[in-house]
Amino acid sequence: MSAKCDFCKGTMGKGGTCIAVPVDCDEADGAVKSYPQIPYGSETHHSLYEQYRHQFPSESEEKIAKRVDDFLKRLSIGKYNPADATCHDCGVRLGGFHHPGCDNEECPKCHRQLLSCGCLHSNGSKED
Numbered sequence: 001m002s003a004k005c006d007f008c009k010g011t012m013g014k015g016g017t018c019i020a021v022p023v024d025c026d027e028a029d030g031a032v033k034s035y036p037q038i039p040y041g042s043e044t045h046h047s048l049y050e051q052y053r054h055q056f057p058s059e060s061e062e063k064i065a066k067r068v069d070d071f072l073k074r075l076s077i078g079k080y081n082p083a084d085a086t087c088h089d090c091g092v093r094l095g096g097f098h099h100p101g102c103d104n105e106e107c108p109k110c111h112r113q114l115l116s117c118g119c120l121h122s123n124g125s126k127e128d
C-alpha cells in the first residue's frame with residue numbers, strides 16, 4: 001500500500017521529492033510570513049543544539065556544533081549510505097522536499113519539528 005501526495009501528485013515512500021513551497025508561519029504580531037522550506041538533509045537540528053547547550057552551558061559554539069555532528073553521525077552509522085538516504089517518514093531522497101505532514105520536516109522559523117511547533121499558519125499550509 002502506498003499513499004499518494006495530493007500536493008505533488010507523487011507517490012510517497014518512493015524517493016524523489018515534493019514541490020518546494022514557502023512555509024507560511026504565524027508571527028507574534030498576527031501577521032503571516034513565508035519562509036523557504038528546508039529540504040531533507042539541510043536541517044539545522046536546532047533542538048539538538050539547545051539540548052546540548054543546556055547540558056554544557058560553558059562550551060563554545062564550535063564544541064556544541066561538534067557534539068551535534070557526532071550525534072548525527074552515530075545515528076546514521078550502519079543505517080544508511082548518505083548517498084541513497086531517504087526520509088524515514090515520507091520517503092523523499094536526500095536534498096528533496098518533504099511531503100506535507102512529514103514528521104521529519106524542520107520548521108524554517110523556529111527549527112523544531114514543523115508538525116508540532118505550532119508556527120504553521122492554519123490556512124496557509126500545503127493542505128490548501
Ligand SMILES: [Zn+2]
Nearest residue numbers: 005008018099
Ligand atoms: Zn508531495
Ligand SMILES: [Zn+2]
Nearest residue numbers: 087090098102
Ligand atoms: Zn520527510
Ligand SMILES: [Zn+2]
Nearest residue numbers: 107110117119
Ligand atoms: Zn516552528
